[in-house]
Amino acid sequence: MSDLGFTVEVFQNEFLPAGGSDVNAIVTVTSPDSGQPQQPTGAGAAEIIIIDCSGSMGAPQSKIVEARAATSAAIDAIRDGVAFAIIAGTERARPVFPADGRLAQAGGASRAEAKRAVADLRPGGGTAIGQWLRLAGQMFGSFPSELRHAILLTDGKDEHETPADLDAAIRASEGMFSCDCRGVGTDWVVSELRKVSTALLGTVDIVPDPSGLAADFAAMMAKAMGKQLADVSLRVWTPQRASVRFVKQVAPTVEDLTSRRGPAGPQAGDYPTGAWGGAESRDYHVCVQVTPGTVGQEMLAARVSLVVGADVLGQGLVRAVWTDDEALSTRINSQVAHYTGQAELAQAIQDGLEARKRGDEDAATARLGRAVALAAQSGNEDTAKLLAKVVDVVDAASGTVRLKRTVDDADEMALDTRSTKTVRTRK
Amino acid sequence: MTAEPPTVPIRPVAGQPAEPAPVPAETPALSSPEPPTVPIEAVTGDSAAVTLPPATRPCPACGQPVFADENYCQACRAPMTEEAAAEPAAGAVVGGTPVDAAAWRQSGAVCGTCGSGPIDADGYCEACGTKAPSGRDHEETDLLVLAGVSDRGLRHFRNEDAMALGATQAAGGPVAVAVVCDGVSSSGRPDEASLAAARAALGVLLAAAEDGQDLAEASTRAAHEAQQAVKVLAGPPGSTPPSEAPSATFVSAVVTATGVTVCWLGDSRAYWLDESAPAQLTTDDSVAAALVTAGIMSEEEALASPNAHVVTGWLGADDSGTAPHVCTFQPPGPGVVMVCSDGLWNYQPDAAGLAERALPAARTSPLAAARELVEFANDSGGHDNITVVLVPFPPAGPLPAGPHDVTRELTP
Ligand SMILES: [Zn+2]
Ligand SMILES: [Zn+2]
Numbered sequence: 001m002s003d004l005g006f007t008v009e010v011f012q013n014e015f016l017p018a019g020g021s022d023v024n025a026i027v028t029v030t031s032p033d034s035g036q037p038q039q040p041t042g043a044g045a046a047e048i049i050i051i052d053c054s055g056s057m058g059a060p061q062s063k064i065v066e067a068r069a070a071t072s073a074a075i076d077a078i079r080d081g082v083a084f085a086i087i088a089g090t091e092r093a094r095p096v097f098p099a100d101g102r103l104a105q106a107g108g109a110s111r112a113e114a115k116r117a118v119a120d121l122r123p124g125g126g127t128a129i130g131q132w133l134r135l136a137g138q139m140f141g142s143f144p145s146e147l148r149h150a151i152l153l154t155d156g157k158d159e160h161e162t163p164a165d166l167d168a169a170i171r172a173s174e175g176m177f178s179c180d181c182r183g184v185g186t187d188w189v190v191s192e193l194r195k196v197s198t199a200l201l202g203t204v205d206i207v208p209d210p211s212g213l214a215a216d217f218a219a220m221m222a223k224a225m226g227k228q229l230a231d232v233s234l235r236v237w238t239p240q241r242a243s244v245r246f247v248k249q250v251a252p253t254v255e256d257l258t259s260r261r262g263p264a265g266p267q268a269g270d271y272p273t274g275a276w277g278g279a280e281s282r283d284y285h286v287c288v289q290v291t292p293g294t295v296g297q298e299m300l301a302a303r304v305s306l307v308v309g310a311d312v313l314g315q316g317l318v319r320a321v322w323t324d325d326e327a328l329s330t331r332i333n334s335q336v337a338h339y340t341g342q343a344e345l346a347q348a349i350q351d352g353l354e355a356r357k358r359g360d361e362d363a364a365t366a367r368l369g370r371a372v373a374l375a376a377q378s379g380n381e382d383t384a385k386l387l388a389k390v391v392d393v394v395d396a397a398s399g400t401v402r403l404k405r406t407v408d409d410a411d412e413m414a415l416d417t418r419s420t421k422t423v424r425t426r427k
Numbered sequence: 428m429t430a431e432p433p434t435v436p437i438r439p440v441a442g443q444p445a446e447p448a449p450v451p452a453e454t455p456a457l458s459s460p461e462p463p464t465v466p467i468e469a470v471t472g473d474s475a476a477v478t479l480p481p482a483t484r485p486c487p488a489c490g491q492p493v494f495a496d497e498n499y500c501q502a503c504r505a506p507m508t509e510e511a512a513a514e515p516a517a518g519a520v521v522g523g524t525p526v527d528a529a530a531w532r533q534s535g536a537v538c539g540t541c542g543s544g545p546i547d548a549d550g551y552c553e554a555c556g557t558k559a560p561s562g563r564d565h566e567e568t569d570l571l572v573l574a575g576v577s578d579r580g581l582r583h584f585r586n587e588d589a590m591a592l593g594a595t596q597a598a599g600g601p602v603a604v605a606v607v608c609d610g611v612s613s614s615g616r617p618d619e620a621s622l623a624a625a626r627a628a629l630g631v632l633l634a635a636a637e638d639g640q641d642l643a644e645a646s647t648r649a650a651h652e653a654q655q656a657v658k659v660l661a662g663p664p665g666s667t668p669p670s671e672a673p674s675a676t677f678v679s680a681v682v683t684a685t686g687v688t689v690c691w692l693g694d695s696r697a698y699w700l701d702e703s704a705p706a707q708l709t710t711d712d713s714v715a716a717a718l719v720t721a722g723i724m725s726e727e728e729a730l731a732s733p734n735a736h737v738v739t740g741w742l743g744a745d746d747s748g749t750a751p752h753v754c755t756f757q758p759p760g761p762g763v764v765m766v767c768s769d770g771l772w773n774y775q776p777d778a779a780g781l782a783e784r785a786l787p788a789a790r791t792s793p794l795a796a797a798r799e800l801v802e803f804a805n806d807s808g809g810h811d812n813i814t815v816v817l818v819p820f821p822p823a824g825p826l827p828a829g830p831h832d833v834t835r836e837l838t839p
Contacts, residue, residue, distance in 0.1 A: 239556030240541070267554075290556070296582045298558035300551035317549060320556075321584045325612075 005032055006306045006314030011335035014319040015328035016292070022245065023288045023301040025318040026335040027234075033279035034228065046083040046103055046145040047224060048136045048177075049074055049217075051096075051121060052154040053088040056187065058123035063155055063184055066210035070217040072115045074151060077221035078106045083143050086114055089152075090125030091160035093135035101135075103143045126160035129196065130169030137176045146230040147275055148177035150200075151220055153213070155184045158192050166192070170199045175231075178202050178274050180220050183417075184210055186409035190416045198255060201274035205417050208410035226277035229308060233262075233270035234284060237303040240267065242290040244302075247271050250339040251283035253420040254346045270307065283424070285339050286318060295322045334425065338378060342422040345374040345383065349419035353390075353412065356403065365391075365403055373399030380423045386415040489565050499536035503560045506534030531559055563589070563618065567794060570594045572823065573603040573682070574794035575816035576801045580770055581809030587612060588768045588814040589621035589675075591629035594822070595637050600684040601824050602636040604629060605816040608653070608675040609695050609768040611741055620657045620673035624742050627656035632681055642681050643753045646690035650751035653677055654742045661744035674743025677751065678709060680766045682818045687756040687764050692740040692749060694769050695814075698778050700785050701762030705778035708756055708764075712740030712749050726776065736769065758820050763789040763796075770813035771804045785817065793817035 012025035049071050057064040071086065078084050083103035086096040095101040097117040104110045132152065140148045158166055173179070179200035181193040184207045197204035207213050234257070236244055249255040261269040273282070288302045298321045305315035323329055352367030368391050375384040376396040384396070389411040391401040486493050486500035486507070493500045498507050531546035538544040544554025550561050563586040564579045572594040579586040587610035594603045608624040610617025628649035635645030657675060661667040676693025687708070689697045694711040710716060715735035718724045729735055740749030763785060775781050784803060789796035797815040804813040 239552070240554050242556070293557065296580070296584050298584045300547075300549070300556040300558070303549075317551075323584065324582060327613075 006030065007032075008304060008306065008314040008316035010304070010316040010318055011333055012318060013328075013331045013333040013336070014321045015323045015325070015331065016320055017326070017329040018295050018322060018324060019292050020320075020322065020329065021289050021292050023290060023318060023320045024333070024336045024340075025286050025302070025304075026250070026333070026339055027284045027286055027304045027316055027318070028281060029234070029273075029284065029306055029314070030281040031229070031276045031278060044145060045079070045147040045225075045227075046140055046143055046149070046177075047078055047221070048085045048087060048103075048139060048150045050087045050089055050093075050132045050136060050150055050152040051118075052127065052156070052184075053121055053123055053125065054090050054127045054154075054156055055124050056156050060210075062210045064121065064123050066213045067153060067184065068118050068121055070153070070213035071118045073214040074217040074221040075106075075111050075114050075118070077218050077225065078111070079225050080106055082106045082225070083145055084110075084114070085139055086118060087132060087135055087139075088121055089127070089129070089132040089154070091128045091131070092125075093128075093132045095135070095139065096121065101139060101142075103139060127154065127156050127158055128161040128165070129154060129158045129192070130161050130166040133169045133173045133179075133196070136179075137173050140177050147224075147227050148230070149202075149224045149227070149275070150177050150179040151217065151224075152179055152181045152193075152196065153184060153217075154181075154188050154193070156187050157189050166195070170196055174199050175272070180204075180224075182207055182213075182216065182220075183413070184208075184213060186413055190413055194417070201272060203253070206410065206413045208414070223277070227275040228277055230275045231308060232273045232276050232313070233264075233307050234273050235264050235268055235270050235305045235307045235312075236286060236288075237268040237305075238288050239290060239300060242288055242301065244269065245287040245289050246285070247287075248285045248343060249273070249282055250285045250342060251281075251422045251424055254343050254422060255420070257284075264307075273306075283335075283339065285336070285343070288318065290320055293320065293322050295324050297322050338425045339422070341374050341378050342380070345371055345378070345380065346420045346422075348374065349383070349387070349415060353416050353419075356390075356412075361403060365401060368403070369399035369401040371399075372396050372401050378423060378425070380421075382421065382423075383415075383418065386411070386418060390415055486565070489560055499534055500539075502539065504536050504539035504542075505560050506530045506536045531561075558584075563622075566590070567798070568592050569794040570603070572601055573605055573816060573818040574797055575605065575607075575766075575814065576794070576797040577814040578770075578801045578805065578809075578812065580812050581805055583612075583810075583812055585618055586812045587617040587621055588770065588812040589618070589625040590766075590814050590816055591625035592816060593629050593633045595633050597636050597683065598639055601822040603682045603818045603822045604632045604636065604679070605682075605764075605766045605818055606632070606649075606653075606677070606679045607695050607766045607768055607814050607816060608677050608742070609693065609770075609812065609814070611674040611676070611738065611743070613670075614674040614743065615667065615671035616660060616673045617675060619660055620743065621675040623656040623660060624653035624675050624677055628653040628677070628679055632679060636681060636683070642683070642688040643690075643755055646679055646681065646688050646753050647751055649679055650677055650690050650692060650742070654746075657742045658744045664744075667744065669745040672744040674741045674745065674747075676738060676740075676768075677742050678766050680708075680764050680816075680818065682764050682820055682822050684821045685757070687758065687820070688753065689756065690751050690753045692742060692747070692751045693738045694736065696767055696769075696772055698765045698767070698781055699756060699758060699762060700765055700778065700782040700789065701758070701760065702782065702786060704759060705762075705782035707776075707778050708754060710752070711738075712747075712752075713738050730773075730776065761790070762820050763793070764818040764820055765789070766816045766818075767800075768812060768814040770809075770811035771800055771815050773811060774804050774807040789817045790819050793819060 007030045009028040085103050088094045088096045097114040098104045180202040181197045181204045193204045246258040257271040264270040301320040302318035306313040348367045348371035355363035394400040489503040491502035538552035540557040541555035544552035546559045566577045575590045591606045606625045606628045608621035610621040631649035631652050660673045676695045678691040678695040681688045689708045691709045694713045697708040699706045714737045715729035718729040741747045800815045801813045
């Protein structure tokens, strides 16, 4: 990204009725296409792969076998010159390669050595994900690099530390590195891994069959290698006597960033967006509450910019215009409506699955029914298919559903982890 | 009449014009968001009284008087711009000097709404976010032979009206040309449509007047050129849906020593104003006018009906199917031709009422009179953009030497 010109587009209905105070906008941010093959960034990038080596990884044996193969595939996808390391996780964390707990520079020899070390991994021991994160943080800290990314694989519950231990480790890792999390099989806990991936600006997904791991790891690593700019923040300026109601990423997935606000000078806050690759596009829903102006007045309700340190990479303006023309003020922007629906869809799925676990069948049926209707309305076919594995759909349009008596655990977990995936709509 | 210099300003300016000391912002008459009201008698009784006090010039953003030694407006805080060198056709002036974000920054003036924030590069207050007055919010043009004022009004967030004024010397004497267009709010980019249309028509009419062409024919051609200019905004056919096609109303007046040629499409109007036989020279292309013509309603009832302001004729890519109307008019004697948008006549539709407000000031000080009419419309509610151009008849020199905007040169 030699040219750091991000494009920032704002989609909104700026017209508010007299007394109106809530300003909604969808902000689409697109990074520039570097237009050339990826250049090795050398010391700019660092990768750590964290492999669960707890005893359960040996049952069935295919889990550890496939995890070793997947790690090797990921190692092959690391660009020359990138610093990397492998961590084995149990109730403790152990550097597997390099064994001295530092980072190695990727090259033919170091890759071969790393793969030999990975081939020797044997299952045995417990699970303490917080320990794994802490070691990764230390190792990243030992090496100056801008793009710090980890892949974390587990197959089980975080049972050899307290939830508070895990939370503290996550907090200590925030801003240190980003982390994509994968759960293999169905014995791990979606909410635990989501906590990690959300805080560390990564993804979470299920790999139900160990044989799918290698392809998934290679793809994840390829994507990580495409990242070129780290620690990008979405900066939101608002006028005096205004407040940010929420800032959510809404595409490609729903992530509520509201509570992640950091200080950025008077009347402004920074929301972390992590690292960006070339020609990458994400949508954000920004909702600001302003002090109503008089009819005929125009106000800048928010200035939304993409920043790295002191550099502004691009910006867009969210406006508010008060009018007594109802034809203008009652219009709902199609992008705002669409993503409001997508965010509600994700919430309805999570609520519904939660209710189902509690045994509250009425609530589960109502919420999952709502999700089916929203998925159908918005054309979110992937989510509709996942929902159809958990409920019998009687009428998608009205959201009439029946809970399935028996549901495959993997299907339920897939629906849970992928509930935040959204679809885009025509601009 | 008095031999002493006038001491009554046309609007209540706090402080003494003789001592142009800076006025504190908290002075009620100037810090009020509502334009100060002026008793109409103050301007009708004594024509000398309408001369702007020499120590002030109008704010380019809101029109309020600003003392000569102040570099920003006490009412809206807009910076006073240096005269910008525009290069329109000889004798033609389109609008005034816009106040843009750069002017705000350069002047260091602060926001008129919160009184604290500087104005950012995008034209918004850095503290309270309010958009600073700018561009076409308020424009004044004075060519002496004729003058016009265009204003955003109080209820719209931008000015979608546009005016283009010109004056030239023809074989038969000076000729004044006025064009007013009102962008149709329900269309796309109405502000651009009106400006493009007004500018295009002015060029055609000035050239025709200089060449001694038939002015009725030239007016139809000007309306056609204006139509083309608006069509261009819509891009190639099919690129803009018909409902989004930019469109605008149109009215032009060419005033020579012997007569007036008026051309219009839509509900912007031309009037003849004098003391004995004031008259409306145009007939609206609107639902209200059709109802009145058909004898279904009285004018008053029709204007109050919900669709009264739906126009049935306009310029735009989505051709209204109505051809522009042309009429010529031989004034019975001296008077004033007024061209205006509905933002004014909504509050005073009949010619006699308008004549009473505008005369006699409009005969000798068309700019001051146009300001008064705009202020009257704002005092009446300012629900729409307001544009008023006044042309004293017969047009009398001196003509401006070239592209010229005397509103920035009112200092003695
Ligand atoms: Zn002003
Ligand atoms: Zn302000």
